[in-house]
Amino acid sequence: MLSEFDLIKQYFRRARAGNAVLGIGDDCALLAPTPGMQTAISTDMLIEGRHFFAGADPRMLGHKCLAVNLSDLAAMGARPVGFTLGLSLPGVDPEWLEAFSNGMFALADLHDCELVGGDTTRGPLAVCITVFGEVAPGHALRRDAARAGHDIWISGTLGDARLALAGYWKELAIDREQHALAATRMHMPEPRVALGRALAALPVAHAALDISDGLVGDLAHILDASKVGATLGVDALPPGPALARQPLALRRRFTLAGGDDYELCFTVPSSQRDAVLAAAAMAHTPVTRVGTIDAQPGLRLVDAAGKALQMDVKGWDHFGEE
Ligand code: TPS
Structure with a gap:
């Protein structure tokens, strides 16, 4: 021994x-x-x-x-x-x-x-x-740096880890091949270090966090810390390759509140879209614009046509479930 x-x-x-x-x-x-x-x-x-x-x-x-x-x-x-x-x-x-x-x-x-x-x-x-x-001092991507007029961006895709979990839990019947695809995302997340560093190097204000408990729950931390609100385009959220094959209602639920995604959610002034895309290209990391930061507090969910969506979703909470 x-x-x-x-x-x-x-x-x-x-x-x-x-x-x-x-x-x-x-x-x-x-x-x-x-x-x-x-x-x-x-x-x-x-x-x-x-x-x-x-x-x-x-x-x-x-x-x-x-x-x-x-x-x-x-x-x-x-x-x-x-x-x-x-x-x-x-x-x-x-x-x-x-x-x-x-x-x-x-x-x-x-x-x-x-x-x-x-x-x-x-x-x-x-x-x-x-x-x-x-x-570098002053360059950290802090949760309190979101401002009204910023775009909200997401790296990579969301929801496949949650889909894999649903398969393991037998919450849903998922095709074997699709489950294996989703499970890779659950077990082998890719930390977005290059993207984070490229964003930190931009000479503009920006907020960021990594999505571990689900986008809705985690974005709320940025909104609270920055004392702002947001409008999120639910159908703009990029689903993982396995989740993309699932029905709309499930895509919405798992991209909004999946958990275990380890993608970055970040906010940058809308004047800087080209700079964000250049940083993402340098980091070889896909990014998607999914919403905007507003002065009005609270989170508003809208569909592809901009129509308000009422959805009861919340983030992962180890203690809240008991
Ligand atoms: C066996 N899960 C666990 S922790 C967490 C999620 C989505 C959020 C981040 O946690 N049950 C099993 N495996 C899993 N991966 C999950 C549940 C899902 P933390 O805030 O502690 O970093």
Whole structure:
């Protein structure tokens, strides 16, 4: 049986040099921040049974646990630098650890984000990651920066992760192939780091967040923080490729309030549409304009003809359901 120290050495300590002055192995890691830059920090915890199913594929799980954290850096416009990993494991399963760490490091390397420390313990399967990033002062994409007259934009597509969940829950009968397509989105989200950084570099005011609890619930955070309202074109919301094959009512529900999307929702003055499209092209990330920020508080939903839609949708809430 591997000891905790052997386990870390075997699966989480790596030979390659990284960004840290001192990486894993001492009581603390030492990072040397780039002079003049601000540090962006975020933590996301994933618990078996709540954020992922028991028996989840370990390689994809390793990817997703880091991806949802990188998504928070993306939503701030920050460049990833490093992360720490807190891991609670029911036991030592070498095959599981190999696959988990490979999935996690494949994404970490893609973003030059180094594992600089962490802790492992025996317990129910749970993964807690804290990421560190850097952003130039005044450039972070804050939730309080939306203003009346801004366009609302979304990266990528929405709702496929929720469709996959509906399949697993047997809430809906979904064609096998379509479910597999949707499940890829649920298990392997792509953090929009390049887009976030390109947006942060634009010399205009902008707000952003990443959509984890569903667009309606998450957009409300921007509206609250910025003290504004919004009009959202429900049928302008881009559905994922699997959800696109589903009926209109379901498309509307799952694009508005799916959850687990990890796309960016951001607002930019409407005078800057070309600049947004140029930033998106540079980041190789599709973006869609889906609504406008208004001075009038509240969220108004409209259809393709601009007609008001009454829909009872809300975001994902771990505590609200009880
Ligand atoms: C087994 N789900 C879990 S957490 C979350 C969503 C949509 C929102 C973000 O959470 N049940 C299982 N797997 C899943 N992926 C879901 C439910 C869906 P947080 O705010 O904690 O980051």
